[in-house]
Amino acid sequence: MAEITNDTLVNIDELAASMRGELDSLPVLSSKCCIYTVPKRLHHLNEKAYTPQLVSIGPLHHGKPELRPMEEHKKRYLQDFLQRTKLSLVDYLKVIEKNEKKLRDCYAETIEFSSDEFIKMILVDAAFIIEVLLRYHFKPMRKEKENDRVYNKPWAIQDIRKDMWLLENQLPFFILEDLFDPARITLPSGKNQMLSITKLAYEFSKDLWDLEEMEEKSQKNKSPKVQHLVDFLWICHQPPQSKSKKKLKTLGIPSATELHQAGVKFKLGSSKNLFDIKFKNGILEIPRLEIVGATELLFRNLLAFEQCHCSKNYINDYVIIINHLVNTAKDVELLVKDGIVENWLWDDEGMSALFHGLVKETFVIVDHFYFSGLVEELNAYCRKPWHKWQATLKQHYFNNPWSIISFIAAVILLVLTTIQAVCSILSV
Known part of the structure; x- marks a missing residue:
């Protein structure tokens, strides 16, 4: 055996002291963390679905060259916001400064911006979001400025809306609520009663999907506090009630065509909640699902948020069961004919392919699959020859x-x- 010289000997005490210093200097992980970078295994499936195309919100994409042209317009929106409020720029900066640590703790990554840069960025982006929501709600406000590059340019607002639903492009919801006070903002006469950021967010998103208002949601079950706009959508889609806790026995979920051949009839559900799928007396009742250009982006970011943050897998389970139902274009055609699916894509094959793509990197937890009881009922019905x-x-x-x-x-x-x-x- 070769002799070990003194030069190769490890000083354990020095190494331990060095490692102790590294461990002691690790940043404390905050329980407030709610905004994440999308995992690479999801990101590579469709990078565009997770990446802002026109405007950056928050620190994760701030300063990217392709997004810089919108910075000037965000500042114009801040200027307009200040003009319609009864507080000064200094007042709003103080609100951000007071919440700086809480804001930084909301991001999974360590934010390297200086305090000045961070506070400025948060205020500009928050005012921009509030102004976008206000102008969406109050149409006359869109005509206040002829040079508005958001609402007065074709498709700009559509691209901005998509960017505002990205998981990596979020601001904590609480800072929007802190900055938005209807009593201090000049709005169309008598229109500020009962107005809130939550109400504005609902109006901004309800035409993407049939959404239950948060007021309805809170009456049915105690809704948690909204973390950001993606979380707002996730909360709006929470199931109306817990299903029976049955273990999923098989992944053999019949397609719409197979169910039709077994005698199952399809009926458009009256509920606005996507998860409220019911099967009784041979009739499968499914809430309306509208497929538009932004559908994939919305589902992908909800799935990413759910996998990074949530203890329940509602969106994951919904995507899986719909993927089985619309296995082919013929399946989609059946659901379109019965008014369950409103497909604004080019063809039925496109919707089927969309869900085949969404289901990649999803997973089934057999003990907690939300639709396990429904799957069991459908398979039992299909097994009866009569x-x-x-x-x-x-x-x-x-x-x-x-x-x-x-x-x-x-x-x-x-x-x-x-x-x-x-x-x-x-x-x-």
Whole structure:
């Protein structure tokens, strides 16, 4: 064995002291953390769905060259915000300064900006969000400035809306609430009663999906405090009630076509909640799902937030079951025909492909799959031969009035022929 020289010996005491210093200098992890960088395994699936295209909100994408042109317009929105309020720029800066640590703690990454840079950025971005929400709610406010590059330019507001729903492009909701005081803001006469950031956020997003208002949500179950705009959407989509805790026995979820062939009928649900899918007496009731250009972006960012932050996997489980239902374009066609799916994509194949893409990097926890009871009921129904025979008769032989008339005529003819034959035998 080679001899170990003194030069290679480790001074354990010095190493321990060095490591102790590293451990002691680790930053304290805050329980307030709620804004994350999207994990790489999700990001590579569709980078554009997680990356702002026009405007940066918050520190994670601040200063990127391709987003700098909007910085001037954000400052103009801050200028407009200050003009319609009864507080000064100094007053608002003090609000941000007082909350600086709390704001930094909301981000999973350590924010390297100096205090001056950070406070300035938060105020500019917060005022921009508030102004965007106000002008969306009060249409006359959009005409106040002819040079408004957000609302007076084709598609700009649509791109900005998409950027505002990105997980990496968020501000903590509490700072918007702290800065927004309807009593101190000049708004269209008599229109500031009962106005809140939550109400404005609802108005801003309700046409993307059928959403329950937060007031309705809070009446049904105690809603947690909103963390940011993506969290707002996630809370709006929480199921109305917990399903029975059944273990998922199989991933063999039938498609819409398979269910149709087994005799299941589809019905548009009256609920606004996506998760309120019900199956009773052979009828599968599904709330309306509108598929638009921003649908993939919204689902991807909700999934990313859920995987980074939430203890429940509601969006994950919904995407999985819808993916099975719309396995092919034919499945989508069935749901469109029954008014369940409103597909604004180019074709039915596009919607099927969308969910096949969304389901990548999702996962099933068999003990906590939200739709486990529903899957069990659907499979049990499909296993009964009588349901398939009955469906085959209806779909292939009794699918129009003439088929039914022909069948009745054939039965009558058969009965008459039988009677005639019996009478002939008896008369012999």
